[in-house]
Amino acid sequence: MFFDSWDGIIQVLILGTLAYCAIIAILRISGKRTLAKMSAFDLVVTVALGSILATILLSKDVALVEGVAAFVVLVVLQYGIATLSVRSKTIEKLAKAEARYLLRDGVIDRDALRKERVTREEVLCAVRSNGFGDLNDIAAVFLETDGTFSVVSQEKAGTRTAFPDPQA
Known part of the structure; x- marks a missing residue:
């Protein structure tokens, strides 16, 4: 009609x-x-x-x-x-969901990736999208509560593991 x-x-x-x-x-x-x-x-x-x-x-x-x-x-x-x-x-x-570490001090947390159903490539893409080529330059990558990735460089973080664990 x-x-x-x-x-x-x-x-x-x-x-x-x-x-x-x-x-x-x-x-x-x-x-x-x-x-x-x-x-x-x-x-x-x-x-x-x-x-x-x-x-x-x-x-x-x-x-x-x-x-x-x-x-x-x-x-x-x-x-x-x-x-x-x-x-x-x-x-x-x-x-509400909680933010979760996917990478800390350049090391990808494979258990977190599996639990959050995120691929290693998605984390690497987020790192590259923020202008970084070396994971050792990254203090943390978070999967935020809205599903986006936050990438924090070692330079911006100041010291290694400067962030509290979101799951704690």
């Missing part, structure tokens, strides 16, 4: 505009942390918000107010978990 009726298009335009305004207002009130690139939990909330927006726009069975209520529920839950994570180590461990 290519075209059903103008009513459907008008509905999408009106609901889309209103839903967009509602989600922007809710996200502005909830703060930057709601859509932060921090953890798998945050990603799930972001995808769920997009799914709700699509449902509001395309489903005739979901009223705008119901969709906005769903936005609010997700954002309030996200805000609550983020707030509890700051106050409780147990909640933080449940909601």
